[in-house]
Amino acid sequence: MTYDLIIIGGGPSGINVAISARKAGLSYLILEKGMVVNSLFYFPVNMTFFSTSLKLEIHDIPFISHGDKPTRSEALEYYRRLVQSQQLNINLYEEVKEMMPVGDGSYTVYTTKGDYHARAICVSTGFYDTPRMMSVPGEGLPKVKHYYDDPHAYIGQKVLVVGAANSACDAALECWRKGAEVTMAIRSGEIYDRVKYWIKPDIENRIKEGSITAYFNTTVSAIRPTEVDLVTPGGPLTIDNDFVLAMTGYQPNYSLFEALGLPISDDDACKPVFNEDTLETTLPNVYMAGVACAGKQTSKLFIENTRDHGGVIVRSILGKKI
Numbered sequence: 654m655t656y657d658l659i660i661i662g663g664g665p666s667g668i669n670v671a672i673s674a675r676k677a678g679l680s681y682l683i684l685e686k687g688m689v690v691n692s693l694f695y696f697p698v699n700m701t702f703f704s705t706s707l708k709l710e711i712h713d714i715p716f717i718s719h720g721d722k723p724t725r726s727e728a729l730e731y732y733r734r735l736v737q738s739q740q741l742n743i744n745l746y747e748e749v750k751e752m753m754p755v756g757d758g759s760y761t762v763y764t765t766k767g768d769y770h771a772r773a774i775c776v777s778t779g780f781y782d783t784p785r786m787m788s789v790p791g792e793g794l795p796k797v798k799h800y801y802d803d804p805h806a807y808i809g810q811k812v813l814v815v816g817a818a819n820s821a822c823d824a825a826l827e828c829w830r831k832g833a834e835v836t837m838a839i840r841s842g843e844i845y846d847r848v849k850y851w852i853k854p855d856i857e858n859r860i861k862e863g864s865i866t867a868y869f870n871t872t873v874s875a876i877r878p879t880e881v882d883l884v885t886p887g888g889p890l891t892i893d894n895d896f897v898l899a900m901t902g903y904q905p906n907y908s909l910f911e912a913l914g915l916p917i918s919d920d921d922a923c924k925p926v927f928n929e930d931t932l933e934t935t936l937p938n939v940y941m942a943g944v945a946c947a948g949k950q951t952s953k954l955f956i957e958n959t960r961d962h963g964g965v966i967v968r969s970i971l972g973k974k975i
């Protein structure tokens with residue numbers, strides 16, 4: 654069969670696009686390499702979203718949470734219910750590997766399980782699969798984590814948290830509160846401005862009172878099983894260490910973009926090149942949706958400000974059919 658639309662990625666954005674397609678009567682299929690909202694499943698277990706549930710809900714389907722800002726488990730529940738109640742057509746645990754134009758403007762999409770044909774493609778693959786590496790010796794040791802899940806693992810341990818954005822501050826505070834000895838290595842001179850307003854004073858005060866040691870203007874130069882080398886403004890420093898939480902951010906999967914044939918901008922953002930009004934890329938009938946649109950500028954887009962993507966893409970597809 655030829656689908657009107659194949660959606661690559663079953664995160665919040667892929668689900669949003671699928672509901673728009675379904676409402677418009679388009680035939681569609683979501684191909685998701687993991688579980689439903691795979692990225693959210695790997696968010697820290699105790700995390701709370703910075704957005705209110707009202708700002709996250711899509712297609713006027715209510716997102717009920719206990720507090721104003723939902724937790725990870727409430728978000729998992731919301732998206733699970735969306736997929737099931739809307740009876741979305743989604744293939745799970747099926748990874749897209751590449752895509753080929755067929756010649757008439759349609760595409761064949763190749764996955765780990767088969768191939769599919771569609772008149773339009775939506776790429777909504779997010780950025781959470783590819784951590785930004787520090788590229789230092791020892792980064793591949795098992796004690797180095799690029800995803801933080803649960804503070805319980807770090808009770809009584811010497812933990813180095815690398816970074817100063819939301820994930821780093823959340824991890825540092827949680828681990829310290831559970832009894833870890835926390836040190837932070839921060840490349841800049843201060844905690845980032847965009848850290849959640851209720852977290853920033855907390856982390857700054859823990860640093861000021863000496864509960865958490867922070868080295869500013871500092872980078873990691875090497876990691877060994879029981880030590881880490883830092884480069885501080887005062888010179889090289891070696892500290893004892895059990896675990897490194899490298900909260901250095903994430904970026905889209907550029908090898909996938911290459912395998913899909915997506916042209917990428919040659920500026921710092923490295924964004925897939927697309928029309929801002931229609932979200933159609935320079936590959937005809939191939940659309941971008943969700944946070945993947947921002948390329949390396951991962952703090953620019955989030956669920957809140959990409960909720961219109963489903964409607965925009967489906968309107969563009971329908972416009973071409975007339």
Ligand SMILES: Cc1cc2nc3c(=O)[nH]c(=O)nc-3n(C[C@H](O)[C@H](O)[C@H](O)COP(=O)(O)OP(=O)(O)OC[C@H]3O[C@@H](n4cnc5c(N)ncnc54)[C@H](O)[C@@H]3O)c2cc1C
Pocket residue numbers: 661662663664665666667684685686687688689690691692693696697700701702703704747748749750777778779780781782820906909942943944945954955956957958
């Ligand atoms: C810790 C954290 C907290 C956040 N808090 C908020 C918040 O409060 N509010 C807000 O608006 N935003 C927040 N964001 C940002 C944003 O909401 C999330 O990144 C969100 O997951 C983006 O949705 P998405 O669908 O665009 O991408 P994703 O959720 O990353 O979905 C992409 C999907 O594509 C799949 N995929 C990838 N490659 C392939 C492939 N080759 N084949 C098939 N499937 C593939 C992935 O498995 C994944 O399920 C947060 C982000 C993080 C990391």
